[in-house]
Amino acid sequence: MRLFYFDIRDGASVSRDTTGTRLADLEAARHEALSVLAPIAGDALPDDTPCSVTVTVRDEDRQPVFHASLALVEDWI
Structure with a gap:
């Protein structure tokens, strides 16, 4: 088993x-x-x-190893 850290960025908040x-x-x-x-x-x-949320995964050395983002943009048409 390895230790991973999950950092969350929601707009300007981390x-x-x-x-x-x-x-x-x-x-x-x-x-x-x-x-x-x-x-x-x-x-x-x-x-x-518009909104986006990002997850950055860091390994046990606290080095980034994975990054994923989800964005939502909506408009009335």
């Missing part, structure tokens, strides 16, 4: 993971990052303002 999560490997860390991205974005969605 939440750095200081605890970490033990997972089997990089693929498990990728899966975890993607699985938390949509619910976080859903909670952060503003009214008719």
